[in-house]
Amino acid sequence: MSPIRTHGADLPADAGHVPGRPDHELAAHLTYLARAFKAPTIGAVWAELGDQARAEGWSHEEYLAAVLARQVADREANGTQLRIAGAHFPQIKTLEDFNLDHQPGLRRDVLAHLATTTFVPKAGNVILLGPPGVGKTHLAIGLGLKATAAGHPVLFDTASGWITRLTAAHTEARLPAELKRLRRYRLLIIDEVGYIPFDTDAANLFFQLIASRYEQGSVLITSNMPFGRWGEVFGDDVVAAAMIDRLVHHAEVLTLTGDSYRTRQRRQLLAKDNRADQG
Numbered sequence: 001m002s003p004i005r006t007h008g009a010d011l012p013a014d015a016g017h018v019p020g021r022p023d024h025e026l027a028a029h030l031t032y033l034a035r036a037f038k039a040p041t042i043g044a045v046w047a048e049l050g051d052q053a054r055a056e057g058w059s060h061e062e063y064l065a066a067v068l069a070r071q072v073a074d075r076e077a078n079g080t081q082l083r084i085a086g087a088h089f090p091q092i093k094t095l096e097d098f099n100l101d102h103q104p105g106l107r108r109d110v111l112a113h114l115a116t117t118t119f120v121p122k123a124g125n126v127i128l129l130g131p132p133g134v135g136k137t138h139l140a141i142g143l144g145l146k147a148t149a150a151g152h153p154v155l156f157d158t159a160s161g162w163i164t165r166l167t168a169a170h171t172e173a174r175l176p177a178e179l180k181r182l183r184r185y186r187l188l189i190i191d192e193v194g195y196i197p198f199d200t201d202a203a204n205l206f207f208q209l210i211a212s213r214y215e216q217g218s219v220l221i222t223s224n225m226p227f228g229r230w231g232e233v234f235g236d237d238v239v240a241a242a243m244i245d246r247l248v249h250h251a252e253v254l255t256l257t258g259d260s261y262r263t264r265q266r267r268q269l270l271a272k273d274n275r276a277d278q279g
């Protein structure tokens with residue numbers, strides 16, 4: 001039996017110390033160790049980084065740090081990928097791709113602060129208001145992506161999607177369980193509140209969702225309706241007021257303005273075509 005086996009009860013005291021081992025045996029041993037440690041990146045990079053370390057005269061500590069840093073970076077990236085897939089974003093839109101020049105009235109310091117996602121562990125909320133096409137969904141996804149990158153589980157759906165989900169849970173008498181399950185998502189995104197008015201049952205379910213998140217987990221809501229018209233959306237001024245109360249207690253409310261980005265781009269293209277025709 002090989003004296004440097006590192007598993008089993010008969011582990012020699014110097015199991016990890018293998019000076020003078022033939023290269024091929026050492027390579028196999030490192031591959032085994034990386035797998036046992038569930039660190040595939042270490043298995044993939046130790047040789048290449050070892051060459052680089054020798055060529056550039058790194059200390060042992062520098063080499064170890066470089067190998068571990070690669071493993072940690074991969075693990076974080078994989079975790080973020082999983083969270084992005086789990087969030088069910090309708091598309092990928094980043095804050096970096098959002099053109100702030102189209103929103104001169106948007107408080108940039110507030111947006112920059114939201115982008116740090118420190119509101120998520122504090123169970124703070126975000127409300128994005130404004131007419132269609134001004135970038136509410138874009139910002140909601142962009143902030144959601146930041147949250148996934150910061151390690152927070154996120155779940156995105158439209159308001160009607162949330163109602164479908166909650167109605168199903170309610171019908172099967174598992175609404176409390178569903179609301180509890182949703183707590184593991186640190187940020188719930190509810191897009192397009194207001195496009196479709198809620199009936200009484202839907203408004204009631206929606207209220208329960210918001211109430212269950214209060215000071216427990218973050219909600220990000222987008223709406224084309226100003227708060228003053230949420231009574232129409234929910235068919236009841238009292239329910240709407242109670243909900244707004246809970247939502248805005250710890251919240252940033254950002255109002256987007258202006259023309260639809262899509263129409264504006266189309267107009268600009270048309271204007272360019274016209275100039276080209278004339279010129």
Ligand code: ADP
Nearest residue numbers: 097098099102132133134135136137138261262
């Ligand atoms: P809303 O949700 O407010 O109706 P969207 O977020 O769906 O608007 O925006 C409509 C389209 O215009 C999307 O493709 C979005 O990426 C784009 N868009 C809107 N505003 C901006 C902006 N300021 N910078 C870049 N793209 C934008």
Ligand code: MG
Nearest residue numbers: 136137191192
């Ligand atoms: Mg939208």
